[in-house]
Amino acid sequence: MLLSLKDVKVHYGRVEALKGVSLEAEEGAIVGLLGANGAGKSTVLRAISGLKALTTGEIWFRGERIDGASPQSIVSKGIALVPEGRKLFPFMTVRENLRLGAYLRKDRSQINKDLKEIMEHFPILEERKGQQAGRLSGGEQQMLSIGRALMSKPTLLLMDEPSLGLSPLMVTEIANIIVDINKGGVSIVLVEQNARLALSLAHKGYVLETGNVVLEGDAQELIDNEHVKKAYLGG
């Protein structure tokens, strides 16, 4: 198993955000995390990335326990986060943002190669490479955010609401990009409020409700599930 969470509990102050979450992601898979606002989806990603300390529980990545490790060491182990809201370094250029994605890497020539490759993959970023990131459109910012995460050469990509606030056309484009990245050998944990999108992309899914995993299964199983239909797919 590439990634597994075992009975993870997380608190914000006295509020228990995760009440014992266990989930697994296989090598090469896209795993969807569904749930409403405040269900704890983002907290799961923050816990995996080392940005939020666990109260109890364990997180294992490639046979190694990673809970308690610093965000830096988790990035260097091959986990990259695309945070919610297309977070970028707004006053830096597109190119600088991508380079900062490779912050912990030392292989300079390979970094330049990867930079070129990502620019080829996202031609719009090549076109705008000298522009300030804060001046890009929403869709362009999301691409840059994804490109930035890829620059760390992750084996596991954590994506937090990549479709949020994008036009339907752009959502389709981001969906294609996610599939492409996965085909390139990167495993993905995808957090989405857009359940339809998440389940169409994912191999496996988990449904989170108020800090608990209430359902899990193959994507198709979840699509057919009555509760999922009613609560997340709009009947």
Place this chain on the structure above:
Amino acid sequence: MNKAIAIRLLLPALIVVLALVPIITDDPYYTHILIMICLSIVFAVGLRMILTTGQLSIGHAAFGAIGAYTCTLLVMKADFNFWLALPLAGVVAAIVAVLVGYPTLRIKGAYFAILTFALGELIRLVFVANWGGLTGGNVGIMGIPAPSAIHIGGRVLDFDAGVFGNIRGYYYYLALLLMLIAVWVMHRFDRSRVGMTFRAIAQADLLAECVGINIMRYKVLAFAVACFFAGLAGGMLSSYIHYLSPVSLTFHDSIYFIMFAVVGGVGTISGPIIGALLFTALPEALRGAKQWEPIIAASLLLLAVLFLPGGLVSLPQRIKARFEAIRGKEAIEHGVA
């Protein structure tokens, strides 16, 4: 391109002119102003470095005071040579910055700023407390000696005697040297990967952590380097003025350092330099209206914050942009576009 060449030519010329000042004038009053400008710049560029990591310190003068007391006490109570005591003043200020920075730099925005204010007051009270007669309490320390004379190949550089007929000549050279070193070091930081890391933290600290930046380490680094230079400037100041008390470097000065940086502009290193120049020279020019000085200074700060967020250094570019906008509009009206 052109600009880069111009800077390359102008900078050495400017440094040569600055180096000739004691020959050009032996007026102790003007020399004094120039010394104060140099020391102000050392404080201001340091404060700007802290600002580039997204933190605001309103206790920066306190680190100057730490340097001043360290240098003075080492020289007067422990018989250290001034030239050893001065770097140690910087080191002690930097060590205090690291000890204070680690627990407090986690706190962001106004809270950190308030903390640095409290810290500045605390440090002042430590000096007021007059530890067994060590610091002189509120009275302070009088008769601080000039830096020890330097012997170079038979020549003696005696600070009390001055140079080129300028009684404050050597102090001026020391202040100029400190200023040039501080500006050069800060400039190197700006251009380096570390400088880029500082800016990344200021722009999006959570994301900076996501890409693997140890943000605490870098914030503490910027704080410590800035305080190191504040310590040096404070150390020199006490030896130059020959007197030191808990009110020599206070909250009031810290606010001025912020004004230097903000009115000048924090985007580039030239901003705080221009700010320090302006605000140190201004009170001298306004001597006849001394009581108005704080109001004028505060008004300038408000105007800069409201209308010129990039500071004075952004002014030429803004005027240019405005001109181009007008020209473009005229061109459209005349059907040329």
